[in-house]
Amino acid sequence: MKKLFYILIFAFAFVQVATAQDFPSEVWHDGKVFLDNGDTYQGKVKYNLENNVVQLRGESIQTFSSSSISRFEIFDEYYGGIRTFYSLPYDINNNGYEVPIFFELLTEGDEITLLCREFITTDTRSMGMYNMYMSPMYGAPMGRSNKLDFDYYFFTEGEIQKYSQKKKELMTYMGDREDEVKLYMRKNRLSHDSRGDLLRITAYYNQLKE
Numbered sequence: 001m002k003k004l005f006y007i008l009i010f011a012f013a014f015v016q017v018a019t020a021q022d023f024p025s026e027v028w029h030d031g032k033v034f035l036d037n038g039d040t041y042q043g044k045v046k047y048n049l050e051n052n053v054v055q056l057r058g059e060s061i062q063t064f065s066s067s068s069i070s071r072f073e074i075f076d077e078y079y080g081g082i083r084t085f086y087s088l089p090y091d092i093n094n095n096g097y098e099v100p101i102f103f104e105l106l107t108e109g110d111e112i113t114l115l116c117r118e119f120i121t122t123d124t125r126s127m128g129m130y131n132m133y134m135s136p137m138y139g140a141p142m143g144r145s146n147k148l149d150f151d152y153y154f155f156t157e158g159e160i161q162k163y164s165q166k167k168k169e170l171m172t173y174m175g176d177r178e179d180e181v182k183l184y185m186r187k188n189r190l191s192h193d194s195r196g197d198l199l200r201i202t203a204y205y206n207q208l209k210e
Contacts, residue, residue, distance in 0.1 A: 023078075023120055023146075023148055024076055024078045024079070024118070024148070025046070025047055025048060025049065025118065025120070027046070027078075028044040028045065028046050028057060029044065029045050029046070029074035029075055029076055029077075030043075030044065030045070030074065030075045031043070031044070031045030031072060031073050031074035031075065032045070032072065032073045033045060033054055033056050033064060033069060033072045034069065034070045034071050034073075035064070035068055035069055035070065036068055036069065036070050037068075041056050041058075041062075043056050043057055043058045044056070044057040044058075045057075045072060045074050047072065047074070047085065049101075049102050049117055049118060050119070052065060052066035052087075052100075052101045052102050053065050053066070054069060054072050054102075066087040066099075066102050067087070067099075067100050069087050070086070070087060071084060071085060071086045072084075072085050072102075073085075083104060084104070084105045085102045085103065085104050085105070086102070086103055086105060086115075087100045087101070087102055088100065088101065088102075088103050088115075088155075088160060090160050101117075102117070103115040103116065103117060103153060103160070104116050104117065104118070106195070106198075106199045106202070107199050107202050107203045107206070109202065109205075109206025109209070110209065110210070111156065111205065111206050112154050112155070112156045112173060112174075112202055112205060112206060113154070113155040113156070114152065114153075114154060114155075114198060114199060114202040115152070115153040115154070115155060115160065116150045116151060116152050116153065116195065117150065117151045117153070118149070118150050119149055119150070119151070120147070120148060120149070121146070121147060121148075121149045122145070122146055122147075123145050123147045150195055151163075152165065152198060154173055154202075156173065165192065165193040166192070166193075167192040170192045170201070173205075174201075174205045177205060177208050177209070180208055181201065181204065181205055181208075184201070184204050185197075185201060
């Protein structure tokens, strides 16, 4: 009975940590905002990619839309480095009309540039032995937690194209060096749909093309 009590306490704490996690878009970062008119602001920066707005906190809070910003930079303690986001025209609704939205620059090259947009999603996968204790009576939906996910885009031949995160499609972008890229992925055990791995793969392809 005592062992069961400790398992219940640990499971509850596990759920609290999972549901209370702060994601990068939910906190203020040290950063800079570069406006289209050439003005630059520095301070605490918070971004919202869903609504394509950036907030700058100083003596007051200013809000800027993607239509007035060329780019913004933040120091992200979550990832431990500088992250840069550009405002670029994109047909987000597939209606033939492009509007400026924010893309994070992951790696840039003469042949291919890798961009991404992050979002928070609900992970409903089973959480193993703790599932049986994570019922609504403990204040959390069974087996649910939030996680950070990404959509990836390639900028090539003057166009931003959304990547489906399928290996076969990746090779269509790098087909002229397909054998070398596949060998590099196998040797380094890289995945075609992982943020860090996709960055390394794209950088390697650009290196091959230099």
